Amino acid sequence: MFEKSTWIRLPRNVVVGHGVRDAVVEVVSDLHLEGQPLVVTSPTPREVAAEPMVADFEAAGVEPAVVTIETATFEAVERVIEVADETDPSYLIGVGGGKAIDIAKMASDHLEMGFLSVPTAASHDGIVSNRGSVPDGDTRHSVAAEPPLAVVADTGILAEAPWELTTAGCADIISNYTAVMDWRLAHRLKDVEYSEYAAALSEMTAEILVDNADLVRPGLEESAWIVTKALVSSGVAMSIAGSSRPASGAEHLFSHQLDRLAPGVALHGHQVGVGSILTAYLHGGEAGIWRDIRNALASIDAPTTASELGIDDDTVVEALATCHAIRDRYTILGDGMDERAAREVARKTGVIA
Numbered sequence: 525m526f527e528k529s530t531w532i533r534l535p536r537n538v539v540v541g542h543g544v545r546d547a548v549v550e551v552v553s554d555l556h557l558e559g560q561p562l563v564v565t566s567p568t569p570r571e572v573a574a575e576p577m578v579a580d581f582e583a584a585g586v587e588p589a590v591v592t593i594e595t596a597t598f599e600a601v602e603r604v605i606e607v608a609d610e611t612d613p614s615y616l617i618g619v620g621g622g623k624a625i626d627i628a629k630m631a632s633d634h635l636e637m638g639f640l641s642v643p644t645a646a647s648h649d650g651i652v653s654n655r656g657s658v659p660d661g662d663t664r665h666s667v668a669a670e671p672p673l674a675v676v677a678d679t680g681i682l683a684e685a686p687w688e689l690t691t692a693g694c695a696d697i698i699s700n701y702t703a704v705m706d707w708r709l710a711h712r713l714k715d716v717e718y719s720e721y722a723a724a725l726s727e728m729t730a731e732i733l734v735d736n737a738d739l740v741r742p743g744l745e746e747s748a749w750i751v752t753k754a755l756v757s758s759g760v761a762m763s764i765a766g767s768s769r770p771a772s773g774a775e776h777l778f779s780h781q782l783d784r785l786a787p788g789v790a791l792h793g794h795q796v797g798v799g800s801i802l803t804a805y806l807h808g809g810e811a812g813i814w815r816d817i818r819n820a821l822a823s824i825d826a827p828t829t830a831s832e833l834g835i836d837d838d839t840v841v842e843a844l845a846t847c848h849a850i851r852d853r854y855t856i857l858g859d860g861m862d863e864r865a866a867r868e869v870a871r872k873t874g875v876i877a
């Protein structure tokens with residue numbers, strides 16, 4: 525008897541383009557959402573996008589509550605839930621980078637209410653995904669959640685954000701190459717559930733972005749458009765897979781470990797990009813695609829070395845040698861790298877001097 529089943533949850537509306545922030549109230553109406561929203565944001569996105577959006581709601585007779593979070597932690601999720609208990613919203617709106625959107629996503633899942641994703645930076649592919657990513661002591665959780673009901677990505681806002689946020693989003697996409705290599709390996713060796721469709725979409729997204737790298741330039745709003753479409757597509761791949769596997773392999777373990785060893789120094793996307801150079805080398809050796817990944821990152825101004833990340837060489841080596849333990853996710857790192865081997869790979873790929 526055939527007993528397989530799947531349930532793919534995707535956003536109902538994805539609105540991308542110049543000035544679409546002004547359409548949030550209309551998108552809410554299109555979704556037939558009633559009552560007051562709770563806006564979850566972080567300090568800079570609050571000024572850039574949340575406050576004008578709240579003014580639009582007020583003009584339409586709706587009084588949103590606003591909560592500002594500073595970190596992507598379970599405590600921040602708790603705080604949002606407390607504010608929701610006090611203000612009784614009908615839905616949530618996450619306005620910001622990966623931090624604010626992840627917290628809104630996880631709080632909305634707990635509260636069993638929908639949320640909208642309003643990114644202010646094209647810096648990560650959690651804009652659309654059905655996962656939240658949260659550090660917790662020595663480990664890291666990829667938390668199952670609902671995807672947003674709608675995404676409203678204003679390319680005008682995204683293009684005005686600091687350029688490095690956009691290059692971080694590109695690097696998060698380029699890292700899909702090694703994430704999929706790790707996923708296939710885990711499927712072959714450990715029988716990890718695998719989706720050919722999600723893997724193909726994830727790889728194709730990276731391919732299209734690399735093919736269009738010439739158009740990804742500071743000051744060009746078209747760059748925000750190209751990168752946002754890739755981020756949406758990568759998030760959809762995660763939703764199809766029902767896990768972050770299409771977009772998160774050993775290069776993400778490396779980044780999560782850097783978040784612990786050197787917190788707040790480099791952006792998520794930049795760290796996973798450098799991690800992807802290292803793990804591509806582990807997958808393919810000298811003849812592998814690590815040079816293509818390094819060149820693709822360099823072509824869009826993303827860091828390719830420890831010093832460009834602002835992190836010292838020893839910390840990068842330590843992260844590579846220890847990151848396998850951060851989460852139960854089988855990758856090319858297996859049960860971990862010898863520290864000398866990690867240093868050698870980092871040297872050979874030019875990540876450290």
Ligand SMILES: NC(=O)C1=CN([C@@H]2O[C@H](COP(=O)(O)OP(=O)(O)OC[C@H]3O[C@@H](n4cnc5c(N)ncnc54)[C@H](OP(=O)(O)O)[C@@H]3O)[C@@H](O)[C@H]2O)C=CC1
Pocket residue numbers: 566567568569572596620621622623624626644645647648649650651653654655656657658681682684685686689692696762768791792793
């Ligand atoms: N769920 C998923 O599938 C995924 C989740 N992630 C998660 O997302 C996070 C990384 O996302 P990222 O966006 O890099 O992190 P943040 O949300 O921390 O944003 C990075 C920085 O950009 C600032 N910022 C955001 N928008 C603007 C703007 N328009 N103008 C100026 N500054 C701005 C933020 O300011 P401020 O400090 O004031 O907020 C912050 O300092 C990580 O926690 C990662 O784990 C990443 C990929 C996928």
Ligand SMILES: O=C(CO)COP(=O)(O)O
Pocket residue numbers: 649650655656657658665666696768771772776777
């Ligand atoms: O960053 C992500 C995908 O780009 C999310 O992955 P994690 O599951 O590793 O948190």
Ligand SMILES: [Zn+2]
Pocket residue numbers: 648649696771772776792793796
């Ligand atoms: Zn990522």
